[in-house]
Amino acid sequence: MNQPTIAFIGAGNMAFSIIGGLVKQGYDHTKIWATNLTEDTLKDVKQSFNVNTTTDNATAVNEADVVVLSVKPQVMKEVVQSLAETFKSQKPLIISIAAGITATTLQEWIGAPSAIVRCMPNTPALLQCGASGLYKNPQVSDQQAGIAETLLKAVGITLWVKEESGIDAVTAVSGSGPAYYFLFMEAMQQAGEALGLDSETAKQLTLQTALGAARMALESSDDPATLRKKVTSPGGTTEQAINTFNEGELSALVGKAMKAAADRSEELSDILSK
Incomplete structure (x- = not known):
């Protein structure tokens, strides 16, 4: 499988960990983008992994086949709605690692059917020893599901749930x-x-x-x-x-x-x- 270009919207601890895991496993650093509001955070990511960085979310999404939404849940709506038109035109695989926001909600904010994987990782992912539960909506292809699994396996094990409600159980078991x-x-x-x-x-x-x-x-x-x-x-x-x-x-x-x-x-x- 050709390595898709991945854009991380938000470059906090979990995104930093996943990027580090990918690069450690040989992922092409030139195919990874990271965005953040602060230049200091991006400087750390750039120095650590030599990936592409920008403070403009749309710039990164325009380059991406896969978009990882790793901003805080409280600002997710604003971020997603600001990128809605770009999502509609680019049609990337969207992976959300934000707690509490359903795939249905994300799709409503985008305003169009979208391939969405919802993921619940846990903090040991920061040591590449995590456990992540994943749910895919009907728009996600088998190839896209494989991409999501590969990405999260960079920080630990991955397990799929058939129903999105299963993410609540994953949260109770491994998330918390x-x-x-x-x-x-x-x-x-x-x-x-x-x-x-x-x-x-x-x-x-x-x-x-x-x-x-x-x-x-x-x-x-x-x-x-x-x-x-x-x-x-x-x-x-x-x-x-x-x-x-x-x-x-x-x-x-x-x-x-x-x-x-x-x-x-x-x-x-x-x-x-x-």
């Missing part, structure tokens, strides 16, 4: 998910300190244990439930901790928390579409 693990790490470190460990020792043990458990879950043929059972000896220390978690209805609490995240994602979509 890193914060859940950070919260649990925080609690474990605090508990370790309460048991007599110094702060740095508790921190290092907690973080390395989290890393090791994640790698085991990824690389093992066993599912997490089986791995947990293998670590949990009858009558042992782990069993006592697991029983305590179960007494506190940890699974139900996690389910309740993630439903709250998914519900809020849906609410934000309604708010931002107006």
